[in-house]
Amino acid sequence: MKFNILTFVIFLxxxxxxxxxxxxxxxxxxxxxxxxxxxxxxxxxxxWFFGFAWTTIMLCFSFYMEKLWRLEENKKQVLLIFLFQVLLNIGWNPLFFYLHEEALGLLVILALTLVVSFFLFNYRKQLGAASIFILPYFIWILVASSLNAYIVWMN
Structure with missing residues (x-):
């Protein structure tokens, strides 16, 4: 199967x-x-870097998800993990910025880190070189987790 633009756009x-x-x-x-x-x-x-980072991450992650969706037979599992990732990603913002719950935000971002890590390591053999498309997300979420942890410990 070849690249499916519709699947890519849906994930995007x-x-x-x-x-x-x-x-x-x-x-x-x-x-x-x-x-x-x-x-x-x-x-x-x-x-300004946060907007740049998230734009790059979501473009790359959409490419990653399009390829995973094409190759993985267990689409239900992929969809559930993906949607869990979406909920965690959305959920961090109100906890951290709106409610100022830095510690709860840290728990959420650590859970998100585990989900992104699962995507990277669980499907890397299947996706091969295409796994590079989740690396920006993986690297950024590690950095973001460290930033959140620093705030929790130093404030």
Whole structure:
């Protein structure tokens, strides 16, 4: 089977839709007074980087999911794990930015890290070189988890 543009677009819409829904709960986000006054990790990137990172991640992850969807026979499992990832991704924003529940946010982002890790390591043999498309997500979620953990421990 060849690349399926419709499947890619569906994953793209869901992924960016999740970011948009999560964004509704970020309020002022990184520009808020609350966030500005937190003790943040020295490796915290500038605010503009977050949008760039998530755009790149979701483009790559949509390519990854299109290929996984084509190759994996157990589509129900893939869909359930994917939707769990969506819920975790959306759920972190209101916990962290809206409710200021940094510790609960850390639990959610650590769960998200486990889900992304599962995608990477469970399907890497099946996807081969295409597994590279989930690496931006994996790397970023490790960084984001460390940023969240630093905030929990230092505030």
């Amino acid at each position: 819409v869901i992924n960016f839709g999740a970011l948009a829904i999560g964004g509704l709960f970020t309020t002022e986000g990184v520009s808020s007074t609350w966030y500005a006054e937190l003790n943040k990790a020295p490796w915290t990137p500038p605010g």
